[in-house]
Amino acid sequence: xxxxxxxxxxxxASSLLPRKEKDEANEKKREAHWDxxxxxxxxxxxxxxxxxxxxxxxxxxxxxxxxRIGWIMSANGLVFHPILENSSTTAEGLYDMIxxxxxxxxxxxxxxQQCGPLTIYxxxxxxxxxxxxxxGRLVAAEAVKVVVGSAPYNPGEDE
Numbered sequence: 001x002x003x004x005x006x007x008x009x010x011x012x013a014s015s016l017l018p019r020k021e022k023d024e025a026n027e028k029k030r031e032a033h034w035d036x037x038x039x040x041x042x043x044x045x046x047x048x049x050x051x052x053x054x055x056x057x058x059x060x061x062x063x064x065x066x067x068r069i070g071w072i073m074s075a076n077g078l079v080f081h082p083i084l085e086n087s088s089t090t091a092e093g094l095y096d097m098i099x100x101x102x103x104x105x106x107x108x109x110x111x112x113q114q115c116g117p118l119t120i121y122x123x124x125x126x127x128x129x130x131x132x133x134x135x136g137r138l139v140a141a142e143a144v145k146v147v148v149g150s151a152p153y154n155p156g157e158d159e
Contacts, residue, residue: 033150034147034150035052035147035148035149036147037052037145037148038144039143039144040143041141041142041143042140045075045100045118045138045139045146047137049072050104050114052148053104053148053150056150057110066154067105067106067107067152068105069105069153070106070149070150071103072101072102072146072147072148073147073149074146074147076097076144076145077140077141078094078096078140078141078144079095079097079122080094080139082130082138083136084131084132085117085132085135087130093125095122095123095124096122096123097121097122098121098123098129099119099121099131100118102114102115102116102119103116104150117133118133119131119133120134120138
């Protein structure tokens with residue numbers, strides 16, 4: 001690695017920041033978090049994600065005194081026929097998730113709430129893509145992987 005390497009330049013630029021700014025930047029990085037959930041066949045994916053955020057909040061006791069926001073970053077696996085709002089899909093069978101989304105708020109006192117319904121895009125047995133808001137349960141048809149993230153959320157603060 002030569003002196004002209006972007007990696008070396010990035011390290012040099014970050015070392016020019018005052019110590020207080022570096023400490024604050026490192027603290028913000030530590031506050032953001034992501035994790036991968038493994039959801040077993042037959043389990044309700046939405047309920048498992050909600051349970052994860054509740055358990056994580058109770059373990060950390062939201063010690064920073066700030067609200068947080070959580071979200072589903074991605075998901076991979078098969079689900080049993082999801083019931084979608086305003087959808088004409090009637091085919092039974094397994095559906096391959098293409099995208100799964102959901103948002104959660106975690107209050108200062110640790111209460112977790114889902115912000116709206118889960119949204120999904122999935123390919124059905126005929127390889128047609130369906131999508132929309134999930135109504136009711138979203139049941140894993142096999143082991144499903146879901147990546148979730150959370151970060152501080154302070155709507156009144158200027159960043």
